Amino acid sequence: AQSVTQLGSHVSVSEGALVLLRCNYSSSVPPYLFWYVQYPNQGLQLLLKYTSAATLVKGINGFEAEFKKSETSFHLTKPSAHMSDAAEYFCAVSLKAAGNKLTFGGGTRVLVKP
């Protein structure tokens, strides 16, 4: 069975500062990894995904994540935070053999200070 741990339920950053959200996963086989963003009272929007191609994945809105197998990590970064980045972010893992169902972490809420 796979699992996801997101370190830090809340992160506060200043506008223009680096955003770093941490995600570690556990899986018996190489997984697919995803980052989703959720704005208040909305569904989930895919930011980026890793599906065993390039380990550095670029997504929408200037976000990127790096898959590190040795560290079982898939941390999300953005060089310069914008006020519109305030939202909740979820890391998720799926396995092709399990029908691609998603297992989510607990989420990290990002607050952006002006």
Place this chain on the structure above:
Amino acid sequence: DAGVTQSPTHLIKTRGQHVTLRCSPISGHKSVSWYQQVLGQGPQFIFQYYEKEERGRGNFPDRFSARQFPNYSSELNVNALLLGDSALYLCASSLGYGQTNTEAFFGQGTRLTVV
């Protein structure tokens, strides 16, 4: 193109009642999955349907059931509602099942409040 649509967007039910939530996937998508997101937590997998057959079930009681129709839309049913069933219920659609490069697209969710 329409995305994943869910109805209703909000509803309030009383303990012990029954509820039906509906989901229409993106045109051409044959797989629908349901997730429960309790306030302050990540979504939890409930069911996955592909080609009208159940392909996966999460750790939820038998009060939860679902089905998929010939047009690939889906219903999630919850019987004997408990206060703890209050949550945002998310529907996700994807092209297929167990594919290499697949992506799940989520609807806006149905906010269920049980009082």
